[in-house]
């Protein structure tokens with residue numbers, strides 16, 4: 001049941017505490033592909049399939065899955081960069097694709113995005129100060145001079161010094177550039193931060209620093225994270241709850257301890273065997289599992305995963321399993 005309450009205006013605090021900040025309901029996304037003559041290739045890419053989840057205030061939902069499984073597409077819909085083909089996304093009870101201008105303005109402020117490669121997302125011709133101060137200027141109409149006080153504080157908060165604000169992106173290390181990206185994301189006091197592979201471009205030693213910074217900021221500002229990674233070690237370290245995606249679907253979702261202590265989907269178990277680099281253990285099977293799959297490895301009838309599943313049953317070829325609960329918020333889409 002969808003409850004449409006405008007919580008921006010609500011005075012009932014229990015409602016605010018119980019209601020999820022973000023509710024994603026049965027979203028689907030297909031991209032039309034240019035059809036080539038005499039080609040039997042499919043003319044659409046079904047990137048996200050019937051995905052639902054919620055994010056509560058102050059929690060991290062980790063999203064994990066191999067390359068091409070739809071993580072970024074999903075994140076871009078939450079950020080309202082992309083529109084779902086069907087389904088709804090509610091922020092504090094408000095349908096973000098049917099929202100009024102004022103609500104949208106607030107949403108753009110409250111939901112921020114941290115990109116994998118900060119270098120690509122930072123304007124090379126802008127100084128660090130201008131980059132981090134830009135959100136203030138856009139959203140609050142303040143000039144450089146007026147926002148400087150906040151700016152120094154922000155830079156300090158992410159572990160940079162105010163002297164560094166006259167430098168340009170190429171003068172920073174990868175980790176420092178990601179700190180700039182984070183400062184920019186938190187500048188407007190957001191509630192939800194979408195971090196799309198924020199550390200995969202960084203050295204392992206720097207990864208830990210950035211992850212710790214994200215955790216500190218979360219504690220300080222009660223941020224909610226939609227945290228995307230293909231590294232199970234990073235996901236385990238960061239997440240309160242974990243969603244495992246395969247072929248555009250969430251195949252398993254649950255609390256961190258349930259997913260790592262009692263993984264139920266064969267694909268989740270396969271990911272567990274791929275040793276995470278972040279925890280410092282030897283990387284052994286990572287490449288075997290994190291191969292980007294072609295259409296042929298996905299099944300269009302039955303379970304998407306059955307062609308790769310070591311435990312497939314005859315029914316798995318015929319019918320797609322629905323996602324169902326095991327215990328307390330631990331759900332899995334598997335006939336087994």
Ligand SMILES: Nc1ncnc2c1ncn2[C@@H]1O[C@H](COP(=O)(O)OP(=O)(O)OP(=O)(O)O)[C@@H](O)[C@H]1O
Pocket residue numbers: 031032045046047065066067068069070071072073074230
């Ligand atoms: N604009 C687009 N047009 C057509 N297909 C797209 C578009 N964007 C994404 N796709 C396709 O959707 C699928 C999911 O892509 P997406 O980028 O969401 O995956 P991902 O899980 O983020 O992968 P990675 O780990 O490599 O970042 C892929 O098959 C991709 O080719």
Ligand SMILES: [Mg+2]
Pocket residue numbers: 071072073196
């Ligand atoms: Mg991606």
